Amino acid sequence: AKAPQSLQDVATLFPNVNERLCVAKTSFHPNELIVVRVSLSAYGFLGQRLMPKGTKDAERTVEESYISAASSRPKSKKAGGAKPDLRLQPFVAVISQKGAVTMRTPLGVAHRDSQAVSLALRAPASSPRSSDAWHWALQLFASDDGCKPLAEVGPPLPIRVKLKIPGPPGQPRVVESGGSPTSCFLTVVWAPPTDEGGSAPVAHELSLWLAKTWRQGAAPLQVFCGEDVWPPYQLDGLDFSTEYVMTVRCQTE
Numbered sequence: 001a002k003a004p005q006s007l008q009d010v011a012t013l014f015p016n017v018n019e020r021l022c023v024a025k026t027s028f029h030p031n032e033l034i035v036v037r038v039s040l041s042a043y044g045f046l047g048q049r050l051m052p053k054g055t056k057d058a059e060r061t062v063e064e065s066y067i068s069a070a071s072s073r074p075k076s077k078k079a080g081g082a083k084p085d086l087r088l089q090p091f092v093a094v095i096s097q098k099g100a101v102t103m104r105t106p107l108g109v110a111h112r113d114s115q116a117v118s119l120a121l122r123a124p125a126s127s128p129r130s131s132d133a134w135h136w137a138l139q140l141f142a143s144d145d146g147c148k149p150l151a152e153v154g155p156p157l158p159i160r161v162k163l164k165i166p167g168p169p170g171q172p173r174v175v176e177s178g179g180s181p182t183s184c185f186l187t188v189v190w191a192p193p194t195d196e197g198g199s200a201p202v203a204h205e206l207s208l209w210l211a212k213t214w215r216q217g218a219a220p221l222q223v224f225c226g227e228d229v230w231p232p233y234q235l236d237g238l239d240f241s242t243e244y245v246m247t248v249r250c251q252t253e
Contacts, residue, residue, distance in 0.1 A: 210243075
């Protein structure tokens with residue numbers, strides 16, 4: 001049978017589909033957002049950062065993504081006419097498991113720019129107890145309406161849904177101190193979580209609070225934030241007679 005016209009267009013626009021499709025990772029927590037990126041470049045994602053810093057893909061919900069796709073359906077290609085805009089092409093993702101009913105989740109355009117289209121869906125809410133962690137597979141399909149899968153786009157991608165949540169950050173450690181008779185400073189360092197649950201930390205935040213007010217919702221005295229690295233931080237202007245509390249938070253992939 002002859003493939004629908006829209007699928008022929010997809011094949012033309014995706015001559016190297018395996019290089020054009022990617023996900024930033026393949027291990028997810030239950031209900032975690034999965035972002036599939038489609039490159040508009042002829043060279044795919046070669047030499048590009050998969051998930052640029054500051055991307056807002058994770059802030060979009062699946063419902064918003066689907067609405068965007070439904071309202072951006074490509075028009076049929078007429079003889080001699082222009083090809084449909086790839087950035088408006090709806091897709092469907094199917095997450096399947098061996099021995100279970102296939103789940104179909106509509107995918108839409110969650111974010112687009114001049115280089116890529118990002119599509120989003122949620123990981124399964126639970127994972128059966130099994131020694132084989134890779135029992136899920138993500139398959140991308142071309143679609144005319146963003147709901148009905150018409151033809152596979154690329155091979156299935158094995159994914160893992162983890163039940164274990166990341167551990168807490170390591171406890172801050174003082175490596176230097178000093179000051180004057182009226183005030184002092186401390187230089188602190190800390191390590192990433194010893195068990196991050198398979199998701200590498202990508203950002204951290206250290207806050208310094210007055211001990212008597214930090215549980216009451218008061219604002220911190222000092223806040224330090226960073227990405228990717230774990231540098232030492234210097235806390236200045238501390239009072240010898242005051243009790244402080246220091247907290248560290250981590251964000252994983």
